Amino acid sequence: MAFKTLSEVLKNVRSKYPGFSRRMQEAEAVSRWSKAVGESISRHTRARCVRQGVLWVEVDHPIWKTELHYRKPQILSVLNEQSEGRDNRVVIKDLFFVDQRR
Secondary structure (H helix, E strand, C coil): CCCCCHHHHHHHHHHHCHHHHHHHHHHHHHHCHHHHHCHHHHCCEEEEEEECCEEEEEECCHHHHHHHHHCHHHHHHHHCCCCCCCCCCCCCCEEEEEECCC
16 A cells, blocks of 8 residues: 655645635635734734635724725735645635624
8 A cells, every 4th residue: 555645645636626626725825814914914804714716804993994905916916826836826816804893
């Protein structure tokens, strides 16, 4: 019996199940949220979920919603950074900000 590394197993699963591959890419993009917005903004926001390429983000005050709106192109660029060996398709197409107080 030959043992495979985890990266080999994931590569095999990704090639057989494109939906799984897409969800993995979304999860990787969401994991870069703190890097994309920085520590201070990260304390006031929370990346919640991805729906049809749109990342839903909770904010704890409307001022953060405004700040994030102006930084949207920069944030999307960081979120869509590709790992080495991956195709260059955009995973997160847009951001949707939700005031968690409502």
